[in-house]
Amino acid sequence: MHANPYSGVPVSDFDPYDSAVLANPYPHYERLREAGPWVWLERYGALAVARHEQVHAVLSKPDLFCSSAGVGLANFHTETPWRKPSIILEADPPNHGRIRKVVARVLSPASIGRLRSTFEAVAARMVDELVERGSFDIARELCEAFPTKAFGDAVGLPAEGREHLLPYGDMVFNGFGPINERFHERMKTSGEAVNWIAQVCRREALTTDGLGAQLYAAADDGEITHEEASMLVRTLLSAGLDTTIFTLCNAIVSFTAHPEQWALLHENPSLARQALEEVLRYDPTFHSFYRTTTQAVEVDGITLQPEQKVAVFIASANRDPRRWPGADTFDITRRATGHTGFGAGIHGCAGQMMARLEGEVLLTALARRVARIHREGEPVLHFNNTVRGLKSLPVSVEPSLAAVH
Template identity: 60%
Template structure:
C-alpha cells in the first residue's frame, strides 16, 4: 500500500508524507475500512492519498487539530473533494456547512435555535409515543427489516413531521440525502449513478420546501419566520429547510441502523442496555465511535501551514478520516471493541468545532428514544443473514438488516 513517487493526478506530495495507494472510496475498502484505516494511522499522522492528490489525517490528535482550527483549515472551499476556491462548484455550497465566519455565524445561529435542546425537548413525548407504537407493531409481527422498518421509517415519520413536510412523497428524501453525501466524495460511478436517478426527487424536494407546503408551527415554518424577521433571506430559508433535511435525516437513519447491526452482532451488549436503559444515550455514543455514521469529509488550507511536520501550500485539500480517529488506539482503550459501558463523549462521529454536524442533536435524540423503546420490549435481536451495506462516499450504514425481534414474554 505504501510507496514513494508521484501521484496519478501529476502532483508531487511534500517531503515527509508517506504515499498511500489505496482508493478509500472503493467497495473493497468500504466493506471493511478499519484495517485500512489502521494502516493509514501506522503510516504516519499525515499521509498523501495518491489516487486523489490530497493529504489525509487519520489519527485522533491530527483529526482534532484540523477540525478545531477553522481559520487554517476551512470548510468554505467545500467539504468534498472539489475545491470551491479554485474550481467552479457544480452545486450550490451549503450556507451553513460550507461558509466561514461571519456568514456562518448568522445562518448557524438561526438553525441552532430552531434545533436547540429546548425545542427538541418539546418533541420528546410525541417521539416516544411514535417509537413505542412502532416497536409494539414490529414485535407483534416478529420479523422485520431493521433498516426499512425502523431506521428509515421512524425518522421519515417523526422528523419529517417536525420539519413540516407533507405526508405524500417522503420516499424522495432517501435518494436526495444519498446524493448530498455522495457529492462530498469523488465524482465516481457511485456518484454518477446516484445523480442519474435524482430528477424526480429534486423536483419534489424543491416543491415541498416552499413555505406554502410546510405545516404551521413546524421547523420549516420557523425558518421562514426568521426570514420575516430579517435574520436571513427568504431564499436562505428555503435552502436551510433542505439543509435541515440532509443534516437531520440521513445521519439519524444510519446511526439507528448501525446501532441495530451492532446489537445484533453483540447480544451481550444489548443485554446490558436492556437491563439498564438509562445507558441508552451512552450506548449510542459508543455506536457512533465504533461504527461512525460519517467516515470522512474534507477541509482546505487557507494559507501555507506546517501540519505534522509537513509543509502544505494554500488551497490544499485534506481528507479528514473521522471513523479512523474514532478507532485510534492511541486515544481509545481497546479501540476495536464495542463496549456500551465506555464513556466515549469525545468521539468525533459528527465532527467538532464550529462546523460540527448541525443535525447531530436530533440524530442522538431519535436514536436514544428508539433504543429505549426497543429495550422495553425486545430481549434479543436475531440476525437473519448478513446485513447488506449501503455504499456512499461519505456516510456508512446498511441498506437491509433482516431481524427477528424476540420479545421478553416470548423467550423460553
C-alpha cells in the same frame, strides 16, 4: 496519480471510495493511522489525517482549514461547483456565524426537548407493531421508518412523497467524494427527488408549526433572507435524515454482532443515550469529508501549501488506540465523550441534539420490548462515497417477558 509535494510525508494508494474498502474500512484505517500523522493520497492529490489528534486539530481550526472551498473533494475556490454550496456547512466566519445562530436556536436543546413525548409515542407504536410480528426488516421498517416519520413531521413536511428523501440525501453525500460511477448512477435517478425537495422546501408546502416554519419566521424577522430559509430547510432534509437512519442501522448491526451488549441495554434501558454515543464512536455514519488550507501552514513538521485539500477520516479517529483504549471493542459502558461522529469545532453537526434524541428514544423503546435480536440474513450494505449504513437487515426478535421500566 498525483506526485507527492511534501517531503517526508508517506504516500498511499489508499482509495476510500472503493467498494471493498467501504464494506470494511477499519483495517484500512489502521494502516493509514500507522503510516503517519499526515499521509499523501496519490489517487486524489489530497493529504489525509486519520489519527484522533490530527483530525480534531483540523476540524477545530477553521481559520487554517476552511469549509468554504467545499467539504468534498472538489475545491470550490479553484473549480466550478457542480452544486450550490451549503450556506452553513460550507461557509466560513463571519457569515457562518450569522446562519449558525438561527439554526442553533431552531435546533436548541429546549426546542428539541419539546419533541420528546411525540417521538416516544411514535417509537413505541412502531416497536410494538413490529414485535407483534416477530420478524421484519429492521433497517427499512424501523431504522428508516422512524426518522422518516418523526423527523419529517418535526420539520413540517407533507406526508406524501417522503420516499424521495433518501435518494436525495444519497445524491448529496455521494457528491462529497469523487465524481465516480457511484455518483453518476445516483444522479441519473435523482431527478424526481430533486424536484420534490424543491417543492417541499417552499413555505407554503410546510406546516405552520414545524422547524421549517421557524426558519421562515427568522427570515420574516430579518435574521436571514427568505431564500436562505428555503436553503436551510433543504439542508435539514439532506443532513438530518440519512445520517440518523444509518446511525440506527449501525447500532443494530453492532448489537446483533455483540449480543452481550444488547443484554446490558435490555437490562437497563436508561443506558440508551450512552450506548448511542458508543455506536457513534465505534461505527459512525460519516466516514470522511474535506477541509482546505487557507494559507501556507506548518503542522507536525511539514508546511502545507495553500488550497491543499485535506481528507479528514473521522471514523478512523474514533478507532484510534492513542485516544481510545480497546478502540476496536464495542462497549456501551464506555464513556465515549470526545468522539468525532458529529465532527468538531464550529462546523460540528448543528442537528446533533435531534439525532441524539431520535437515537435515544428508539433504542429505549426497543430495549424495553425486546430481549434478544437475531439476524435472519446478512446485512445489505448501502454504498455511498461519504456515509455508511444499510439497505436491509432481516431480523427476528424475542419479546421481553415483562415490561422494563
